[in-house]
Amino acid sequence: MIKAIPQLDQVASAIDAIKMKQNTRLLAYWPSYGCATFDQLDAMSSIIEARIHFSLVIRTTESIDNVEWRMADLRAPFEDTRHVTKNEYNAYVETLNLGANRIPGEWLGIKYWTFVKIFGFKQHLCYYRYKCFKMSTRTLGSSVQSTTDSLHLSKRGAPLRVLARTRCGSSAFIGVLNTGFLWVTFYIDLENKGCFMFDPLQEEANYKTIKKSMTRIIEGVLEMEGLLEYKELSGCKQRDGSSCGVWCIAILEILLSDETWDDCMYNLLPYLRMRFLYKAIAFIGKTEGIQS
Numbered sequence: 001m002i003k004a005i006p007q008l009d010q011v012a013s014a015i016d017a018i019k020m021k022q023n024t025r026l027l028a029y030w031p032s033y034g035c036a037t038f039d040q041l042d043a044m045s046s047i048i049e050a051r052i053h054f055s056l057v058i059r060t061t062e063s064i065d066n067v068e069w070r071m072a073d074l075r076a077p078f079e080d081t082r083h084v085t086k087n088e089y090n091a092y093v094e095t096l097n098l099g100a101n102r103i104p105g106e107w108l109g110i111k112y113w114t115f116v117k118i119f120g121f122k123q124h125l126c127y128y129r130y131k132c133f134k135m136s137t138r139t140l141g142s143s144v145q146s147t148t149d150s151l152h153l154s155k156r157g158a159p160l161r162v163l164a165r166t167r168c169g170s171s172a173f174i175g176v177l178n179t180g181f182l183w184v185t186f187y188i189d190l191e192n193k194g195c196f197m198f199d200p201l202q203e204e205a206n207y208k209t210i211k212k213s214m215t216r217i218i219e220g221v222l223e224m225e226g227l228l229e230y231k232e233l234s235g236c237k238q239r240d241g242s243s244c245g246v247w248c249i250a251i252l253e254i255l256l257s258d259e260t261w262d263d264c265m266y267n268l269l270p271y272l273r274m275r276f277l278y279k280a281i282a283f284i285g286k287t288e289g290i291q292s
Helices: 008-021 038-066 086-095 115-120 123-135 204-221 244-256 263-291
Strands: 028-030 034-036 101-103 106-108 151-155 158-167 172-178 183-189 194-198 229-232
Touching: 008 028, 008 038, 034 038, 038 086, 086 263, 172 204, 172 244, 183 204, 183 244, 194 204, 194 244, 204 229, 244 263
Parallel strands: 194 229
Antiparallel strands: 028 034, 101 106, 151 158, 158 172, 172 183, 183 194
């Protein structure tokens, strides 16, 4: 008989142990909590995760309520949500399915698609923001055509992931690259054979990594070996430890819209986080509606 609900990691470990034994009739036992069946463990896991999710919803809506920005700092292409109220932002968060969400080719489980992590744009979630962004760039007046979704290379034994897309009748090739601890991005002008690289930390070592990735993989994919001229985009520099994903997506959107960077955009960081969260949730809802 179970006396109290254990911690989530304890419940998860017990579930895994029973699955390894391939016998769901086994009982999990803790001296402090008592015994639990496999079905009880599964129910407890759902209850604990639900509590966590509801807490994240509350914290995210509170964060949205506290977001402030000056309308005078808004610049293209980020003005499209200037009239969206905080009530509308919160409504999107509160109505997001807490189960698994699907965008074409990807399952977004809630364990990865948690509210505060989206709102904070943590590094390992930039992938999902980019998936939503690159598949909805047709709103910028571009037709997006897939050339490659995912490419891999190694850096000291660790995989680097490159996600890329062509646009505008193959006039440009864009992508984001994860170095293992940071997201960086690139924009290749195919007509003028120029590659614009952006590292949110503005570190020379990261730019060398981007260029190495371009020369080892992307140039070959595009059949442009040795033809690209590389340029570093130095106007924007990350000022905290968690906004690299925001600035990567923002810089791509600026380049795709033929706009220019303005230092006042630093003041828009809270607004941009909220805006990208809004667009990601809206995109998930749209694709769910199409598939249903």
